[in-house]
Amino acid sequence: MNVGAEMWQGFVVCISAVFTNNILLSYFLGMCPFVSASREVKTATGLGWAVVFVLTSTCALNWVLYHWVLLPLGLEFFRFILFIIVIAAFVQAVEMLMERTSPLLYQKLGIFLPLITVNCAILGGSLFMVIRNYGFIVTVGYGLGSGLGWLMAVVAMAGIRQRLKTERIPAGLQGPGITLIIAGLMALAFMGFAGVT
Numbered sequence: 001m002n003v004g005a006e007m008w009q010g011f012v013v014c015i016s017a018v019f020t021n022n023i024l025l026s027y028f029l030g031m032c033p034f035v036s037a038s039r040e041v042k043t044a045t046g047l048g049w050a051v052v053f054v055l056t057s058t059c060a061l062n063w064v065l066y067h068w069v070l071l072p073l074g075l076e077f078f079r080f081i082l083f084i085i086v087i088a089a090f091v092q093a094v095e096m097l098m099e100r101t102s103p104l105l106y107q108k109l110g111i112f113l114p115l116i117t118v119n120c121a122i123l124g125g126s127l128f129m130v131i132r133n134y135g136f137i138v139t140v141g142y143g144l145g146s147g148l149g150w151l152m153a154v155v156a157m158a159g160i161r162q163r164l165k166t167e168r169i170p171a172g173l174q175g176p177g178i179t180l181i182i183a184g185l186m187a188l189a190f191m192g193f194a195g196v197t
Contacts, residue, residue, distance in 0.1 A: 003137070010141030013134070017145025020194050023121045024153045025187040030121030034154050035179050037112045044158035046105040047112055048151030050098065052144070054090045054116055055125050059143030061086050062126040063136055083126045084117075091117045121150055157182060 023029050030051070038044045062083050070076050095113050099106045106113065116122060125146045129139045160182055169178055 006135050006137045009135075010137040012141075013138050014141035014145035014148075017142050018149040018152065019190065022149040022153060022190050023124060023146040024150050025183075025190040027124065028187075029124040030119045030150055031183070033112050033115060033119055034150075034157065035176065035183070037109070038154050038157040038161055038179075040108070041155060041158045041162060042105070043108045044154045045151070046098070046102070047109055047116075048147075048154045050094050050109075050113065050116060051119065051121070051150050051154075052147030054087065054094055055122050055147035055150070056140065056143040058083070058087050058090050058122060059125050059129055059146075060136070060140050061090075063129055063134070063139040066130060067136075079127075079130065080123075083123060087122050087126075088117045121146065153186060156186065 017023065020026070024031070024034055033047065033051075037047045062079075065082055065086065066076075066079055070079055070082065091114065094116070095106075098109075098113065125143050129142060134142060157179070161179065164178065173181070
């Protein structure tokens with residue numbers, strides 16, 4: 001496949017990962033930070049951009065390490081360990097960068113920032129790249145699109161939850177109950193994009 005065709009495929013996969021194959025709303029990966037960190041739009045936006053950076057970077061680096069190190073040496077079975085090490089290193093870098101550049105956001109995110117390491121959406125992106133046998137450019141597009149899709153979903157959820165603070169919600173639905181109902185409705189809405197691409 002030539003570079004132009006692979007770039008076009010990467011673009012299509014990126015758009016698809018944002019809307020029709022949203023890693024959060026289609027595969028329900030990364031639900032824990034989605035539910036817990038979506039109380040305020042600013043916090044959700046900061047965490048979402050951190051996920052975009054980590055997901056895009058780790059997908060690209062894991063592709064290189066998988067295809068240039070593990071496959072030639074016949075060590076594919078080490079991919080889980082290697083992928084998690086790469087993810088943990090990137091999350092540590094993001095955490096240090098955020099602590100120095102935006103201390104307020106760093107404090108607001110608190111424990112959720114280091115928990116990106118165990119966010120299953122991050123590991124899922126790297127594993128989908130291997131399972132679907134994507135090329136490098138397509139992998140970068142998939143990582144970027146998955147991160148942007150996660151960002152869009154968590155910011156939308158935070159906006160809805162902020163709006164609901166002033167609404168009267170039955171006592172039995174307050175908190176996680178209404179949050180999961182909203183997540184389900186958002187997932188149904190995103191399923192409507194399935195026929196588009």
